[in-house]
Amino acid sequence: DSGVTQTPKHLITATGQRVTLRCSPRSGDLSVYWYQQSLDQGLQFLIQYYNGEERAKGNILERFSAQQFPDLHSELNLSSLELGDSALYFCASSPPGNEQFFGPGTRLTVL
Amino acid sequence: GENVEQHPSTLSVQEGDSAVIKCTYSDSASNYFPWYKQELGKRPQLIIDIRSNVGEKKDQRIAVTLNKTAKHFSLHITETQPEDSAVYFCAARILNFGNEKLTFGTGTRLTIIP
Numbered sequence: 001d002s003g004v005t006q007t008p009k010h011l012i013t014a015t016g017q018r019v020t021l022r023c024s025p026r027s028g029d030l031s032v033y034w035y036q037q038s039l040d041q042g043l044q045f046l047i048q049y050y051n052g053e054e055r056a057k058g059n060i061l062e063r064f065s066a067q068q069f070p071d072l073h074s075e076l077n078l079s080s081l082e083l084g085d086s087a088l089y090f091c092a093s094s095p096p097g098n099e100q101f102f103g104p105g106t107r108l109t110v111l
Numbered sequence: 112g113e114n115v116e117q118h119p120s121t122l123s124v125q126e127g128d129s130a131v132i133k134c135t136y137s138d139s140a141s142n143y144f145p146w147y148k149q150e151l152g153k154r155p156q157l158i159i160d161i162r163s164n165v166g167e168k169k170d171q172r173i174a175v176t177l178n179k180t181a182k183h184f185s186l187h188i189t190e191t192q193p194e195d196s197a198v199y200f201c202a203a204r205i206l207n208f209g210n211e212k213l214t215f216g217t218g219t220r221l222t223i224i225p
Contacts, residue, residue, distance in 0.1 A: 031211065043200060043215040056212040090154060097206050099145060100213060102154040
């Protein structure tokens with residue numbers, strides 16, 4: 001157990017819908033990262049927040065948005081969902097300059 | 112931005128033999144190189160990492176080497192065991208306080224043949 005929690009574990013929805021994925025970082029970690037992993041693919045960096053502020057952005061679609069709240073938990077919002085958005089979404093957290101600890105992931109299936 | 116290439120994409124070795132996975136990176140400013148192991152349907156887990164002021168690091172059967180000049184780094188697993196079967200990802204990062212995006216390689220599926 002990495003100490004990073006993600007909810008829900010599984011999510012099944014239809015095209016065109018909107019979903020919210022939630023992540024709670026390890027106690028004391030200020031940075032939260034979101035990654036997308038499609039079937040048999042690598043990990044694609046989406047976005048990083050540090051203490052509530054956006055710090056780095058990867059190949060995140062305009063239909064996707066994220067935020068980090070004052071209690072440091074983060075949410076990733078995916079809207080106008082398409083079949084190709086089906087993937088595992090991982091959240092990670094880290095203290096500055098150190099390894100990233102990954103959560104168990106949310107498996108999103110878009111039908 | 113940073114680009115990380117990883118080879119091979121699949122690797123099968125006999126139990127007890129060694130496995131080597133290689134990665135190259137493009138941004139000379141990258142100074143932190145972790146390796147993650149991911150079992151099917153599970154989260155990636157860090158197995159070893161190296162910083163650019165070090166050329167080699169070992170942890171039991173696992174070692175990582177870094178050649179900054181050539182911008183490549185490698186993972187070495189000796190005396191492989193069936194539980195080493197997994198997908199391995201290399202990554203590169205610039206240790207920049209507060210902005211620490213990891214760029215991952217495409218992964219190597221390692222299969223240990225009993």
